[in-house]
Amino acid sequence: MKILVPxxxxxxxxxxxxxxxxxxxxxxxxxxxxxxxxxxxxxxxxAALRLTENGSSKDRVGEVxxxxxxxxxxxxxxxxxxxxxxxxxxxxESDDDSLDSHVVAQVIAAIAAEEKPDVIFFxxxxxxxxxxxxxTKLAEMLDWPLVNYAMAIxxxxxxKSFTVKRExxxxxxxxKVQSPCVFTSSDRILQPESVKNxxxxxxxxxxxxxxxxxxxLKGIMKAKKKPVDEKSLADLxxxxxxxxxxxxxxxxxxRSGSTTFVESVEELVQKLHSDAKVL
Amino acid sequence: xxxxxxxxIEEELHEDERLVRDNVRRFVEAKVMPIIARHxxxxxxxxxxxxxFAELGLLxxxxxxxxxxxxxxxxxxxxxxxxxxGDSGVRSFCSVQGSLCMYPIHAFxxxxxxxxxxxxxxxxxxxxxxxxxxxxxxxxxxxxLTKAERLPGGGFRxxxxxxxxxxGNLAHVAIIWAKLDGRVHGFLVPTETKGxxxxxIDDKWxxxxxxxxxxxxxxxEVDEDALLPGVAGMRGPLSCLSQARYGICWGAIGAAxxxxxxxxxxxxxxxxxxxxxxxxxxxxxxxxxxLTEITKAQCLTLRLGRLKExxxxxxxxxxxxxxxxxxxxxxxxxxxxxxxxxxGIMYEYPIGRHMMNLETVYTYEGTHDIHTxxxxxxxxxxxxxx
Ligand SMILES: Cc1cc2nc3c(=O)[nH]c(=O)nc-3n(C[C@H](O)[C@H](O)[C@H](O)COP(=O)(O)OP(=O)(O)OC[C@H]3O[C@@H](n4cnc5c(N)ncnc54)[C@H](O)[C@@H]3O)c2cc1C
Numbered sequence: 001m002k003i004l005v006p007x008x009x010x011x012x013x014x015x016x017x018x019x020x021x022x023x024x025x026x027x028x029x030x031x032x033x034x035x036x037x038x039x040x041x042x043x044x045x046x047a048a049l050r051l052t053e054n055g056s057s058k059d060r061v062g063e064v065x066x067x068x069x070x071x072x073x074x075x076x077x078x079x080x081x082x083x084x085x086x087x088x089x090x091x092x093e094s095d096d097d098s099l100d101s102h103v104v105a106q107v108i109a110a111i112a113a114e115e116k117p118d119v120i121f122f123x124x125x126x127x128x129x130x131x132x133x134x135x136t137k138l139a140e141m142l143d144w145p146l147v148n149y150a151m152a153i154x155x156x157x158x159x160k161s162f163t164v165k166r167e168x169x170x171x172x173x174x175x176k177v178q179s180p181c182v183f184t185s186s187d188r189i190l191q192p193e194s195v196k197n198x199x200x201x202x203x204x205x206x207x208x209x210x211x212x213x214x215x216x217l218k219g220i221m222k223a224k225k226k227p228v229d230e231k232s233l234a235d236l237x238x239x240x241x242x243x244x245x246x247x248x249x250x251x252x253x254x255r256s257g258s259t260t261f262v263e264s265v266e267e268l269v270q271k272l273h274s275d276a277k278v279l
Numbered sequence: 280x281x282x283x284x285x286x287x288i289e290e291e292l293h294e295d296e297r298l299v300r301d302n303v304r305r306f307v308e309a310k311v312m313p314i315i316a317r318h319x320x321x322x323x324x325x326x327x328x329x330x331x332f333a334e335l336g337l338l339x340x341x342x343x344x345x346x347x348x349x350x351x352x353x354x355x356x357x358x359x360x361x362x363x364x365g366d367s368g369v370r371s372f373c374s375v376q377g378s379l380c381m382y383p384i385h386a387f388x389x390x391x392x393x394x395x396x397x398x399x400x401x402x403x404x405x406x407x408x409x410x411x412x413x414x415x416x417x418x419x420x421x422x423x424l425t426k427a428e429r430l431p432g433g434g435f436r437x438x439x440x441x442x443x444x445x446x447g448n449l450a451h452v453a454i455i456w457a458k459l460d461g462r463v464h465g466f467l468v469p470t471e472t473k474g475x476x477x478x479x480i481d482d483k484w485x486x487x488x489x490x491x492x493x494x495x496x497x498x499x500e501v502d503e504d505a506l507l508p509g510v511a512g513m514r515g516p517l518s519c520l521s522q523a524r525y526g527i528c529w530g531a532i533g534a535a536x537x538x539x540x541x542x543x544x545x546x547x548x549x550x551x552x553x554x555x556x557x558x559x560x561x562x563x564x565x566x567x568x569x570l571t572e573i574t575k576a577q578c579l580t581l582r583l584g585r586l587k588e589x590x591x592x593x594x595x596x597x598x599x600x601x602x603x604x605x606x607x608x609x610x611x612x613x614x615x616x617x618x619x620x621x622x623g624i625m626y627e628y629p630i631g632r633h634m635m636n637l638e639t640v641y642t643y644e645g646t647h648d649i650h651t652x653x654x655x656x657x658x659x660x661x662x663x664x665x
Contacts (some may be wrong), residue, residue: 034282075294076294076297076298079294079295079298080298080301080302083298083302210309211305214302214305214306214334214335215298215302216302216334216335216336216348217299217335217336217337217340217348217350217354217358218336218348219336220295220298220299220302220348220350220354221295221348221349221350223295223298224294224295259548259549259550
């Protein structure tokens with residue numbers, strides 16, 4: 001089974017106060033930002049790794065290929081994924097400003113044509129732009145089946161087909177899809193028994209986790225030797241022509257107010273009522 | 280994942296080094312921070328972290344082969360920094376296991392000893408402790424009384440008492456330094472050997488989330504293959520201490536960063552008189568001092584790491600950084616404690632814990648003043664120990 005996982009570097013969401021907007025408000029400036037793998041991509045990568053390994057012995061039984069589109073230092077995001085266990089990476093060089101979901105989907109479609117994966121596993125959205133478009137657009141371009149917000153995935157034929165569960169407001173939906181297909185994931189995909197690949201022993205459960213696995217120090221050492229191909233947009237025959245034009249970015253309003261310490265629950269309730277007026 | 284990095288040291292780090300730091304940091308935030316104050320309060324070591332340390336590859340991380348990660352020294356140091364940003368006791372566990380126990384087996388052990396111990400130690404299934412200090416011989420371990428004698432049919436009998444031994448009650452194997460025919464040798468003593476007892480030292484103010492023990496060896500008999508064949512004399516234990524002290528240099532920066540970050544964020548929120556206390560010059564002077572010392576320690580220690588990686592370091596250079604970094608970490612912890620006022624003494628904040636822990640770090644692995652004397656001897660050529 002071969003899974004393509006697009007990974008994007010985003011400004012560390014835990015450090016959102018460092019994000020700054022250019023003078024004219026049309027873009028987010030990247031100087032001084034700390035980067036991190038988009039957490040939603042990380043969920044999908046974790047699911048892809050679980051689909052392609054024996055969870056108990058940790059033997060790899062499939063291939064995960066990472067793709068990142070961005071400047072040269074985006075390779076660090078790929079390297080993190082390789083250290084977590086993916087086999088190789090592709091860096092498509094581009095500056096961040098010439099990308100939108102449309103260009104991204106075109107790039108991934110071009111790579112899919114070369115790589116012929118069984119699954120392309122996107123994050124449901126990116127933590128910076130929150131557009132929630134690329135995966136859906138790609139499935140449309142390729143004319144592949146799409147399952148958004150997968151919460152559980154299983155296969156018993158090495159990825160030729162999948163049974164996928166989705167969480168809806170009104171309950172759960174179960175679908176059966178043939179590969180090649182496109183998935184995005186919800187956080188429930190990280191639950192201990194959400195991924196079944198027919199190889200991992202049935203009684204094995206992954207540890208509870210709120211994100212992808214940590215890269216072990218050995219994994220990091222191995223990742224140094226794993227191949228990362230570099231490509232340009234031109235190599236893939238993609239023109240960096242955005243269909244979206246960003247008009248304006250505004251930062252959230254500055255936090256106001258201060259901390260008040262209270263002595264008792266009664267005082268808290270009284271303050272919430274009379275001072276904060278939220279009760 | 281904010282970084283205190285005033286001099287863009289990030290740019291001097293290799294990609295794998297950043298990855299090590301960031302993954303260990305994430306691990307510490309998720310698995311150590313939420314539980315550590317409770318363990319500290321209860322005086323218990325979080326034993327369930329051990330398999331997780333192993334899975335991350337933190338045990339013996341800078342050793343080659345035998346299931347170890349084979350990281351460079353800077354990557355290893357950054358891992359120690361992040362661990363100690365959590366707690367000095369947690370870092371101490373990993374230092375003792377990797378630098379004080381796995382290192383001597385790796386460096387001075389026979390092939391059979393390496394095969395027998397190292398993979399299990401990297402997996403956290405065999406825990407080690409390092410017995411050098413004795414009740415009456417701390418700064419002066421050369422005077423140790425613990426003695427090994429040859430048994431007529433082969434093997435050794437060991438008698439003596441070791442004190443302040445980290446991981447003593449957790450250990451499956453103790454590395455006991457003892458005099459054999461007047462020279463110091465290392466012995467790998469399985470802790471279930473008859474005559475070996477470990478007594479936990481509980482009533483301590485510092486390093487409470489770490490096990491400290493007294494080891495008593497009464498006619499402990501071990502086989503011939505318990506002896507570490509590759510070294511004799513004080514060079515054996517001292518070379519282990521160099522490794523562990525190197526990790527401490529980084530660890531102290533982690534504890535200092537933890538205190539500094541807590542104090543800055545607290546001071547921005549805490550209003551006294553008419554504005555946040557962060558707006559007063561006296562408080563700002565403290566922050567300027569803390570940041571300066573953290574930045575100096577980072578530059579110093581990174582350079583030390585590069586020297587170590589190229590094999591060109593001298594132990595005295597490690598003494599300089601250990602002495603400097605721990606001294607300033609303790610000073611920063613005390614200043615940060617002050618900035619938090621009454622809250623500075625609470626378990627809710629990590630500062631009091633770091634401050635108390637650093638008292639141990641100041642003393643173990645060569646006290647501050649002993650490192651002063653090591654430097655003094657290096658500068659003048661005259662030892663001032665006696
Ligand atoms: C929590 C904890 C964990 C430890 N873990 C271990 C371990 O795992 N293994 C191990 O072997 N040891 C361990 N130690 C022991 C530690 O290394 C010793 O405590 C340290 O070496 C100091 O020895 P001491 O306590 O006997 O103090 P002393 O040597 O009695 O020193 C007391 C004071 O005298 C000063 N002093 C001593 N000699 C001189 C001199 N010549 N000139 C000027 N001043 C001097 C010292 O600097 C110090 O200020 C641990 C200690 C602690 C507290």
